[in-house]
């Protein structure tokens with residue numbers, strides 16, 4: 001199976017996982033990226049079984065609306081039954097790096113409101129130590145150079161993601177060469193830098209379940 005087929009397989013597994021949990025008034029949180037896009041396409045078949053969705057990006061909101069799924073403002077919603085999204089890396093604790101698609105801040109907010117985070121990923125995302133994928137950090141534009149200097153003090157090598165403006169009007173620094181042995185601690189340390197809006201470590205609140213696409217099967221993994 002190629003990578004797209006693995007992504008389709010985990011999207012299918014997520015549909016099967018989520019279907020029995022849906023009620024007529026359920027609201028889903030929907031993420032961003034190519035794996036989430038496969039899931040959105042398949043969500044068409046369940047669209048009469050739940051009330052609507054909150055999206056982590058304008059791109060996902062547009063796709064959902066095209067299917068006739070109601071997209072709600074998160075401020076109108078008190079709970080999301082589940083949040084379904086991909087990841088750039090996951091370790092065995094289901095701590096994640098996310099934000100390759102620049103949607104990390106909204107993803108973190110949606111995750112915070114969701115009862116359950118169902119992460120969907122192909123096996124290339126499975127790592128023993130987080131950090132080979134550069135860690136995205138969303139930054140207020142005027143703080144970019146200051147935040148970059150602070151990230152260097154933490155041992156990273158930040159690179160400005162040229163030409164990218166997030167849905168929130170901010171910029172992204174991708175931090176290379178971090179070997180993240182304590183993701184929970186690093187997540188908090190980076191959040192404390194003035195000018196940082198959010199960072200792509202989902203360790204304080206990672207995934208509750210990971211549907212991991214391997215060539216022979218989709219594995220269902222829980223945090224170790």
Ligand SMILES: O=C(CO)[C@H](O)[C@H](O)COP(=O)(O)O
Pocket residue numbers: 031032033034035036085086087088097098099100101102103104107
């Ligand atoms: O965090 C994300 C977007 O900000 C995505 O979930 C992550 O980049 C994975 O993307 P893909 O499913 O395309 O591999």
